[in-house]
Amino acid sequence: MVNSVLDRLMPAPLCLAPMVGLTHFAVRSAIQEYLPEGVTTLWPTEMLNSRRVPREEMNDRPETFMLDARHGLCPQLLGNEELPIRDSIAKLESWGACAIDINMGCPVQKALSHNYGVALMGDIDYAARVTEFAVRHAKVPVSVKMRAGLQKDEEFLVRFVKAIEDAGASWITLHPRSAEQKRRGRADHSQVRRVVSELRIPVIANGDVQTAQDAFDLMGQTACARVMVGRAFVARPWILRELRRDPMTGQLSLDSSERLSAQQEAREYGRFVRRVIEISYDTYRPEDVARRLRFFVYHGHRWLDFGHAFYAAMSGLKEKQAFLDCTEQFFLQPLSMQSHTQLRG
Ligand SMILES: Cc1cc2nc3c(=O)[nH]c(=O)nc-3n(C[C@H](O)[C@H](O)[C@H](O)COP(=O)(O)O)c2cc1C
Numbered sequence: 490m491v492n493s494v495l496d497r498l499m500p501a502p503l504c505l506a507p508m509v510g511l512t513h514f515a516v517r518s519a520i521q522e523y524l525p526e527g528v529t530t531l532w533p534t535e536m537l538n539s540r541r542v543p544r545e546e547m548n549d550r551p552e553t554f555m556l557d558a559r560h561g562l563c564p565q566l567l568g569n570e571e572l573p574i575r576d577s578i579a580k581l582e583s584w585g586a587c588a589i590d591i592n593m594g595c596p597v598q599k600a601l602s603h604n605y606g607v608a609l610m611g612d613i614d615y616a617a618r619v620t621e622f623a624v625r626h627a628k629v630p631v632s633v634k635m636r637a638g639l640q641k642d643e644e645f646l647v648r649f650v651k652a653i654e655d656a657g658a659s660w661i662t663l664h665p666r667s668a669e670q671k672r673r674g675r676a677d678h679s680q681v682r683r684v685v686s687e688l689r690i691p692v693i694a695n696g697d698v699q700t701a702q703d704a705f706d707l708m709g710q711t712a713c714a715r716v717m718v719g720r721a722f723v724a725r726p727w728i729l730r731e732l733r734r735d736p737m738t739g740q741l742s743l744d745s746s747e748r749l750s751a752q753q754e755a756r757e758y759g760r761f762v763r764r765v766i767e768i769s770y771d772t773y774r775p776e777d778v779a780r781r782l783r784f785f786v787y788h789g790h791r792w793l794d795f796g797h798a799f800y801a802a803m804s805g806l807k808e809k810q811a812f813l814d815c816t817e818q819f820f821l822q823p824l825s826m827q828s829h830t831q832l833r834g
Pocket of ligand 1 (some may be wrong): 506507508509510511535536565592594595621634664672694695697698718719721754832
């Protein structure tokens with residue numbers, strides 16, 4: 490039964506996470522190719538600064554290419570001031586955004602010193618006001634992506650999410666690590682379960698999911714509405730095909746016929762990397778590509794046996810054909826992918 494805005498916008502069980510340097514058009518487009526026919530999900534951008542978006546020339550740099558807006562774009566905004574957020578929302582909506590996400594999770598020092606990102610979790614009333622004015626200025630639904638808080642304090646987290654719900658957010662995404670943890674340690678998904686039990690709006694769980702089975706288990710353990718996958722999606726995007734959600738009943742199932750062996754996964758990873766290379770060079774200015782491709786492989790290679798050798802081989806390259814040849818060559822050898830790796834950084 491369709492019962493929330495999220496059900497309408499995101500029938501799929503999984504979506505990609507916003508990630509600076511990774512969640513750009515080329516990577517989104519290559520991942521979209523793994524979405525089963527007829528299924529839709531939400532596609533974030535990396536966080537966009539609300540002071541910059543209103544003056545920004547769109548489709549001008551990889552972060553702002555939104556040629557895939559028809560696929561359900563949910564751009565993420567970083568900010569805490571009403572006018573820049575209002576003007577950014579208007580611009581993003583005219584560009585085709587079907588929802589807007591507000592970042593209340595970024596823990597880098599710059600965000601803390603500007604009082605946005607996870608710094609907003611230090612002041613419940615102010616965070617609620619930011620949500621309220623974003624909702625007031627938006628024609629599309631507004632969501633908030635957050636961490637567990639500045640420190641681990643579950644009672645504070647519950648008060649915080651309730652204030653965000655009352656302020657009009659259509660759903661929240663929770664990455665249950667504290668600000669001080671950054672991406673270290675493990676995500677504590679017991680906090681997702683608690684928050685789900687306290688809210689009426691849907692909760693998307695995020696953090697440390699590496700396989701379709703992980704996502705399936707997480708949904709069972711926490712009763713979250715959906716799962717957001719970050720780092721593992723730049724290595725193993727085909728898990729989009731393995732996990733199904735019945736749009737009418739919400740029932741989840743793992744499709745074992747879509748499951749790839751460790752060797753098939755390695756070959757598929759090679760194909761996926763080639764698609765990202767092709768789309769990047771077909772879309773971006775050549776000078777915008779090489780560094781981004783290396784960053785993409787830096788995060789994705791960790792599941793691949795001898796992935797460090799692949800990353801090293803990609804490191805000095807600049808031209809499209811050199812990247813394609815290097816990938817082609819590397820994946821000629823028999824390789825396999827680990828189901829899990831140590832997630833760092
Ligand atoms: C390179 C990188 C950049 C990130 N940038 C953002 C961002 O722009 N906005 C955001 O909300 N989270 C950002 N994150 C956090 C991810 O969205 C996600 O919450 C985190 O990686 C945990 O999910 P995962 O274990 O599935 O990767 C970033 C993570 C990484 C690895």
